[in-house]
């Protein structure tokens with residue numbers, strides 16, 4: 001049970017030399033997957049500083065000029081995802097102008113697996129392409145690439161279900177869950193900003209009472225943005241903090257309450273028990289709360305993300321996913337593995353550390369960024 005807590009170190013070591021843009025991330029992961037009973041010794045420094053407006057977009061990377069600068073949104077997804085293994089390996093495979101044959105499919109299969117797409121999704125994709133190739137549906141490798149792009153979008157389309165705040169549920173309670181370091185607190189800050197901008201009244205609950213710094217991180221964010229944060233300091237009972245926060249948000253007639261939770265406790269089953277307790281306690285005030293349980297997954301985690309989703313889903317129920325850090329050393333493919341394996345809505349993806357980098361999930365833009373149509377051309381230029 002709960003194997004994912006301990007697997008990370010091995011995964012990290014298989015992922016050398018890819019800059020994450022944030023050296024803290026890897027240490028954070030080490031915490032997340034630390035053995036039981038060793039409290040986190042440090043905390044993520046992410047605070048309001050992470051919520052600064054996005055700087056002017058950098059020019060397309062010099063080694064891979066953006067072939068389609070006229071589409072600002074797509075261009076931005078492309079910039080963020082250009083460093084992924086998915087983009088590099090599958091891109092370079094097609095850039096070599098390969099022959100349309102079984103060897104190409106073998107290479108493609110290896111590349112998809114290497115990009116974290118996972119066995120199930122990879123097999124489905126490659127089998128479909130093989131069938132169609134054998135039926136002579138493709139004139140050349142470029143035609144197969146076009147079919148692959150369409151298959152990838154089709155795989156993701158069912159899970160592209162944005163989160164809608166139901167005004168009938170007031171406050172609409174969002175419980176953020178996930179292992180340590182995945183980006184829960186940062187994402188809460190980004191979401192609070194997003195909901196505020198949309199005109200919602202927002203409150204936050206500092207339910208990660210396991211780490212003092214986690215409470216501070218949320219409070220700092222709330223203070224700088226004028227969002228009330230209900231906290232009781234570290235060591236407090238998480239369920240009671242969130243219960244208080246719901247009462248307070250209700251009395252203030254706020255629209256949305258976002259509750260932070262711990263990513264690890266002294267024991268792994270303790271964490272799941274705590275989350276179950278939060279659920280029970282919230283139900284005393286509002287039988288339907290939480291209205292959304294958002295599981296945050298670190299996109300650099302690889303296939304371990306599948307284990308995490310399975311465990312959290314079984315233990316407390318999950319209604320939506322946020323996949324963070326796809327901008328860093330993520331291989332890019334884990335989103336496909338999650339979509340194929342669970343079909344859970346992917347509400348948002350994190351493409352960086354600023355507030356604007358939390359995007360609603362758009363399969364076409366995502367696939368276009370990982371695997372541009374004219375990738376052969378752009379890789380050669």
Ligand SMILES: Nc1nc2c(ncn2[C@@H]2O[C@H](COP(=O)(O)OP(=O)(O)O)[C@@H](O)[C@H]2O)c(=O)[nH]1
Nearest residue numbers: 044046180181182183184185186325350351352
């Ligand atoms: N590059 C990148 N870093 C992120 C993203 N989301 C979160 N982070 C970083 O991940 C680290 C851990 O985040 P935090 O919110 O504290 O994780 P938590 O333990 O789950 O609450 C921080 O350094 C964040 O800035 C993202 O989408 N991209």
Ligand SMILES: [Mg+2]
Nearest residue numbers: 184185208214
């Ligand atoms: Mg946190």
